[in-house]
Amino acid sequence: MKTIPKRVKPVSKSARRSLLGLIALVGLVAAGCASDAELDTLQPQSDTAREIDDLLDIVLVIAGVILVLVVGGVAWLALKNRVKNYDGDDEFPEQITHNNTLEIGWTIGPALILVVVAVLTLTTHIAINDTEANALEVDVAGESTSWEPKVVVVGHQWWWEFRYYFSEDVDGDMLGDPRNLPPADIVTSGQMIIPTGEEIELLVTSRDVIHSFWIPALNGKRDARPGFYAPWKIEADNPGVYFGQCTEFCGLSHSRMRMQVVAMDGGDFQGWVDQQMQPSVERAGESEAVANGRAAFAANCSSCHRVTGLNDDTYDGAPVESNAAPDLTHFASRTTFAGGLLNTYNEDGSFNRNDVSAWLRAPEEIKDNAANNLPDGVLPRGMPNLGLSERTISDLVAYLESLGERPGDWVIAATEVE
Numbered sequence: 001m002k003t004i005p006k007r008v009k010p011v012s013k014s015a016r017r018s019l020l021g022l023i024a025l026v027g028l029v030a031a032g033c034a035s036d037a038e039l040d041t042l043q044p045q046s047d048t049a050r051e052i053d054d055l056l057d058i059v060l061v062i063a064g065v066i067l068v069l070v071v072g073g074v075a076w077l078a079l080k081n082r083v084k085n086y087d088g089d090d091e092f093p094e095q096i097t098h099n100n101t102l103e104i105g106w107t108i109g110p111a112l113i114l115v116v117v118a119v120l121t122l123t124t125h126i127a128i129n130d131t132e133a134n135a136l137e138v139d140v141a142g143e144s145t146s147w148e149p150k151v152v153v154v155g156h157q158w159w160w161e162f163r164y165y166f167s168e169d170v171d172g173d174m175l176g177d178p179r180n181l182p183p184a185d186i187v188t189s190g191q192m193i194i195p196t197g198e199e200i201e202l203l204v205t206s207r208d209v210i211h212s213f214w215i216p217a218l219n220g221k222r223d224a225r226p227g228f229y230a231p232w233k234i235e236a237d238n239p240g241v242y243f244g245q246c247t248e249f250c251g252l253s254h255s256r257m258r259m260q261v262v263a264m265d266g267g268d269f270q271g272w273v274d275q276q277m278q279p280s281v282e283r284a285g286e287s288e289a290v291a292n293g294r295a296a297f298a299a300n301c302s303s304c305h306r307v308t309g310l311n312d313d314t315y316d317g318a319p320v321e322s323n324a325a326p327d328l329t330h331f332a333s334r335t336t337f338a339g340g341l342l343n344t345y346n347e348d349g350s351f352n353r354n355d356v357s358a359w360l361r362a363p364e365e366i367k368d369n370a371a372n373n374l375p376d377g378v379l380p381r382g383m384p385n386l387g388l389s390e391r392t393i394s395d396l397v398a399y400l401e402s403l404g405e406r407p408g409d410w411v412i413a414a415t416e417v418e
């Protein structure tokens, strides 16, 4: 019987399996590269973020060349020195040791590369830590005020607070203990509003544990440490929203401690300041639900949450671990709540009664916390379940909707969280 010699070696099963595995892996990795990812570090939107991105590009190229040289060299040597026809003898290839030129080369070469990377890194480090914010003219309660643009950023379990002091040049001495900060002109949470194209200095601190403030499109990370005020800065080329995320593990809901920077043109920023300076007042013709909600708020919420015009005279911090809960004076002017987790407005622009109600009904079901059934003497972290009746929740929602002005449509659309 005649046999036909096989010309081509068929691909083995295991090789085929490896190939399929490799394709699947590449697909999986590539799936992580969304072009419009909210936390994309590779699409800088400010001078500072560009400096960091430029450094990353150079280091990636250097590292890439080294990777190709090392892997290529290993592969080339392995192929060059492979045993071509192994005949079963315990025969060793020629053993080579010591090559002074090579050894000196691969000591000096990497050292020089590291020096270059170190110089570039230091230059970038100095540049991004150098702040040169220009004073801005801001109308504060009808008076033109020269504002050294600074915002105090305070981390809490699990939300961010932003405090604006227009009339004073704030520093750590003036601020004192982060757990007991002096009254500010504007206090907001979850969203920091800045004027476009201006460098804004930040003082980053914490009221409980260590957090880290990070808006990838605008700057790198800065740790928020209790008892310290770390200098940082933020600046955006264009109006828009820039997403961020706490980036230091800080307990149960670390992954749900989000924030946004909203950059507005100068006029819009002034408009926002004007709104935020207004206290909350009873409005003529307000509904019964709003009036009931105000009473319910005073009874259930005002020991933790401050509302200017309602309880700012008596408010003295919240009986929680961080000694504070979000200031709600302008709740409805912010498009996210619950630590940047939920939308205050629906896609069609209407107030998100569903999510606000759900949050009031059982916050622990939306966001893990340590606020319920605690042993004596242990303070809550996050919002406790207050066991509110549906009637009270409905009134509170009406009251919250009345606090502050609804932001513009572009802000609602751009700041939407999933």
Ligand code: CUA
Binding pocket: 155, 156, 158, 210, 211, 212, 246, 247, 248, 249, 250, 251, 253, 254, 255, 257
């Ligand atoms: Cu705050 Cu992680």
